[in-house]
Amino acid sequence: MVAVKKNLVRRLYIFICIWLIVISSLVFSNISHARITNPIPEKIEKSKLIIGVEEIAQIPGSGTGRNKVARLNFLTNAGDGSGRLFVNDMRGKLYVINNGKVYLYMNFKNLVCSGFSYQTNQQGFGYFAFHPDFANNGLFYTVHTEEKNNRTTDFTIKKRIFDNENNSIESSHHDVILEWKANNPAANYFTGRFREIMRVEEPYEDHNVGQLGFNPNAKPGERDYGMLYIALADGGSDGFPVSETDPLDNGQNLNTPLGKILRINPNGKNSANGKYGIPEDNPFVNDGDSTLGEIWVYGLRNPHRFSWDTGGNGKMLAADTGQAFIEEVNLIVKGSNYGWGNREGTWVIKEDNDSELFDLPKNDARYNYTYPVAQYDHDIPKDYEGFYAIAITGGYVYRGKAIPELVGEYIFADFGSDARFFHVPVDELVNGKQAQIKELRLFDGQKSASFLEIIGSKRSDVRFGIGEDKEIYVTSKSDGKVRKLVSVKNKGVTSNE
DSSP, X not given: OHHHHHHHHHHHHHHHHXXXXXXXXXXXXHXXXXXXXXXXXXXXXXXXXXXXXXXXXXXXXXXXXXXXXOOEEEEEEOSSSSOOEEEEETXXXXXEEEXXXXXXXXXXXXXXXXXXXXXXXXXXXXXXXXXXXXXXXXXXXXXXXXXXXSSOOSBOOOSOOBOTTOXXXXXXXEEEEEEEXXXXXXXXXXXXXXXXXXXXXXXXXXXXXXXXXXXXXXXXTSTTTTOEEEEEOOOOOTTXXXXXXXXXXXXXXXXXXXXXXXXEBTTOOOSTTSSSBOOTTSTTTTSOTTSOTTEEEEOOSOEEEEXXXXXXTOOEEEEEOOSSSOEEEEEOOTTOBOOTTTEETTEEEOSSTXXXXXXXXXXXXXXXXXXXXXXXXXXXXXXXXXXXXXXXXXXXXXXXXXXXXXXXXXXXXXXXXSOOEEEEEGGGOOTTSOXXXXXXXXXXXXXXXXXXXXXXXXXXXXXXXXXXXXXXXXXXXXXXXXXXXXXXXXXXXXXXX
């Protein structure tokens, strides 16, 4: 009897060992042992292309003390044939630049009044977008931050919100999208009215609703004409009060708008709140109540600018700010999953405070993630002291006339302490491949200079904008100035130096 029991124990032990081996093999088939500390060892090459940066306007300061300069966040045109440029100050003002003169188009903060919030660098009056028929209908759209209030949100946080000590905390604020109708679209000063079309509850202070935009390639009568695209970050906290990767798992959850790019019809009424429409050709519109029909793509961390190429194949591109090491350029394709918070770039990211990267598993294809078409990692100078911020900002494919050698190049940059400007041929941005990024050379007057040297700051906070003439403009929160990318030919500088 004793022998039988020993035999049974031995078999049970063997079974448990085999079971543990099987489980371990399954786990480590998904995540490699080896932590990646330098995911992209190759350095980004200096380009032969040289561009100049020319100041065209100074936006009035809006802060106090050491932070007086305007917090410029977005610049674009109205597409109305006027050639005007519009640029916003996150503290609550929208300016128009017309024939070199700066006008206060609207005191946004005063018009929306109650609850306007500017508590962090990622809050306030964030973005705006003009309807493609603005010249006739006077419609444009904005997103801003409000303190929590008793207004009903269209998208509510359904999961527990916690801090680094695992304490339950309240959600942070609301992000609100408004539709404005100008009485006179041609005027340099706004008069008109607005209505609310969407209100989103945000769990943490940062990683909020991002850019708004319309596809400039869509023509009247086409399905994409007048459809409003909305980029939303994952709602994560950017390190405080919690550092964990995508703490509410929003990126992969199709029942929340966070970590997505949405596509809506602002003139429709078939949404849950009846204030906008959900296009019938959206990829998840027929997937049932557990999936939001508004979603265009998902699996994004903090999509920091998207744009469309106005030539070539009309590609939609989005820059996604990384957490651990990787900054991404993504080709946006309807219904795609870009992997966050299970992937960062072409690596696995561990879901804890360490922000560690690992090699992709052998069975990665089964997950059907769409990976970046270009990416770079965090190369911190060895002699740098203090905090070194690196984060991508998306730009535009150049289709202007002033810099012929730049035509067809996607221009983007790093808006942190890195502050390098990059370019890559748009034709090389193809899903399934990695395009080679090159660093643009900048000239200020007659001398080579980094963007940090040009603005006289240790942090660039650079943003790109586009004019009606398809020329690219540059703003910075560090000095409140608007600049333009210009050719350096005929100025004693050649592009092949």
